[in-house]
Each structure stands twice: as structure tokens, then as C-alpha cells.
Amino acid sequence: MITTERASTIIGTFLCMLATLGGCAASRVSNYSREVNTIKGEQAASQAQCLQELATPELDPIRHKVELSRNMTDGPPPFEIASNDAFPTDSERVVIAKWATMRDACLKRSQALLVTPQSANAAQATFFQQDISFYRDVTAQVGKLIVALYQQKLTYGEFAQKRYEIGTQGTAAELAYRQSAIDRDQQRQMQAQQQFANSLAAWATYMQAVEARQPQTVNINGTIRVQ
Numbered sequence: 001m002i003t004t005e006r007a008s009t010i011i012g013t014f015l016c017m018l019a020t021l022g023g024c025a026a027s028r029v030s031n032y033s034r035e036v037n038t039i040k041g042e043q044a045a046s047q048a049q050c051l052q053e054l055a056t057p058e059l060d061p062i063r064h065k066v067e068l069s070r071n072m073t074d075g076p077p078p079f080e081i082a083s084n085d086a087f088p089t090d091s092e093r094v095v096i097a098k099w100a101t102m103r104d105a106c107l108k109r110s111q112a113l114l115v116t117p118q119s120a121n122a123a124q125a126t127f128f129q130q131d132i133s134f135y136r137d138v139t140a141q142v143g144k145l146i147v148a149l150y151q152q153k154l155t156y157g158e159f160a161q162k163r164y165e166i167g168t169q170g171t172a173a174e175l176a177y178r179q180s181a182i183d184r185d186q187q188r189q190m191q192a193q194q195q196f197a198n199s200l201a202a203w204a205t206y207m208q209a210v211e212a213r214q215p216q217t218v219n220i221n222g223t224i225r226v227q
Contacts, residue, residue, distance in 0.1 A: 031117075031119035032117055032119045032120055032124065035117035035118065035119055035120075036117060039113060039114070039115075039117070042113045043110065043113055043114075046106070046109050046110045046113060047110075049106075049109070050069070050102075050106035050109075050110075051069060053102055053106070054068045054069055054099075054102065058095065058098055059095060059098065059099055059102075061091065061092055061095045062088075062092055062095045062096060062099065064080065064081075065081065065084060065086075065088075065092070065156045066081065066096075066099075066149075066156060066159065066160065067081065067160070067163075068099060070163070070167070072135065072138055072167045072170055072171045072174075073167075073171050074164075074167070076164055077160040077161070077163075077164055081156065081157070081160045082157050082160045082161055082164075083157055083220075084155065084156040084157045084160075085155050085156075085157050085219050085220050086155055086156055087152045087154075087155055087156075087215070087216045088149060088150070088152055088156070093150055093152070096146065096149060096150045097150060099146075100143075100146050100147075100150065103143075103146070104143075107139060111136070114132050116128045116129060127181050130177060130193070131174060131177065131178065134170045134171075134173055134174040134177070134196065135170065135174070137170060137196070137200060138166055138167055138169075138170035141166045141200070141203055141207075142163055142166065142167075144207055145159055145162055145163055145166075146159075148207075148210050148211070151215060152215035152216045153210050153211070153213045153214075153215055153218070154210065154218075155218075155219060155220055157220040158218075158219075158220045161220070162206075166199075166203060169196065169199040169203075170196065172195075173192050173193070173195055173196035173199070176188070176191075176192035176195070177189055177192040177193065180192055
């Protein structure tokens with residue numbers, strides 16, 4: 001769906017929510033179903049475009065050091081990437097900047113398509129927006145990690161591990177929220193949202209520490225490198 005942290009699983013869940021959210025009439029369900037399928041098609045096309053753009057040889061210098069495209073639900077990063085305790089070189093920083101610019105463009109196109117279907121009832125609209133918010137929060141945090149990588153405040157390995165960590169937290173909260181919505185359990189819905197809010201608060205503390213680092217000084221295990 002997007003370059004990095006693709007949210008293709010989000011749209012696929014909407015159709016199964018029709019029977020549980022709002023009890024709409026058959027014609028309304030049909031309209032909502034059609035709109036969601038349209039969004040799915042548009043997102044698939046957007047994702048394909050982004051992946052094609054990422055295939056450019058310009059990104060080859062970092063292609064085996066970062067996962068240029070990744071699903072929130074993907075497993076841990078490959079060992080080669082997760083264990084890379086090197087900081088980007090000056091020439092690689094230029095490529096990271098190119099990747100970040102391409103990522104921003106893909107995100108902008110993708111997120112512009114995530115408009116609440118006009119036929120959605122109040123419950124469906126609330127679910128749609130909250131479900132998407134998990135993905136948007138994750139992509140925003142990954143964007144901060146990319147900036148820190150570019151600034152040489154993260155090694156490639158720490159970047160990969162922390163990117164996986166925030167994606168896992170977002171996915172867990174998203175799945176808990178979806179299940180509680182299906183079960184019509186508002187208390188669990190609120191708990192899922194609060195849990196992720198707590199994760200984001202802890203993440204903000206981590207990012208503050210990262211931003212305070214001097215470039216090329218902190219390794220994956222937190223060891224400070226004396227220059």
C-alpha cells in the first residue's frame with residue numbers, strides 16, 4: 001500500500017466489519033462494500049507504483065542495509081540488517097535522503113486515498129478513522145527514525161530493530177482494537193487505544209534520547225563510542 005510500513009491489511013478488514021458495526025440495511029452495506037473495494041483497488045495501484053519507484057538503481061547503495069519497503073505485520077528484520085552496527089557513510093546519507101523523499105511522496109499519495117466512505121454509518125466511520133490512525137502513527141515514528149539514521153545517530157541495525165518494534169506495537173494495538181470492535185466491547189477498545197498511547201509516550205522518550213546523541217557515538221547495544 002505504501003513504501004515502508006504498508007497498511008494493506010487495514011482495508012482488507014473493513015468488509016468483515018460490515019456485519020458487526022451499525023447493523024445497516026442491505027443497500028447501505030452494498031454501497032459501503034463497493035466504496036471499500038474501490039479504496040482497496042486504489043491502494044493496490046498506489047503500492048505497486050511505490051514499489052516500482054523503489055526499484056531505481058539510485059537506491060542500490062543502501063538496498064541491503066535497510067528494508068526499503070516493509071509491512072507493519074512483517075516479522076523481524078533479516079539478521080544481516082539487524083546486526084549491522086555501522087553508521088551510514090556520507091555517500092550513503094545522500095541515498096537515504098533520496099529514499100526519504102520518495103517515501104514521503106508515496107505516503108502522501110497513499111494517505112490521500114484513505115477517505116472515509118460516504119456511505120459509512122457513524123460506527124463504521126469511527127472504526128475507519130481509528131484503525132487508520134494506528135498506521136499513520138507508526139509511519140510518522142518511522143519517519144523520525146529515518147531522520148536519525150540520516151543524521152548518523154542510529155546504526156543501521158538499531159534503526160531496523162526499532163522500526164520493527166514500533167511496527168509490532170502498532171499492529172498489536174490495531175488487532176486488539178479490531179477484535180474489540182467486532183465484539184462491541186467499548187472498554188477493550190479504549191484499552192487498546194490507551195495501550196498504544198502509552199507505547200507512543202515511551203517512544204517519545206526514546207526519540208528524545210536519540211536526538212540528544214552526538215553522531216556516530218552509540219552502537220546497537222547502547223555502548224557509547226569514544227571518538
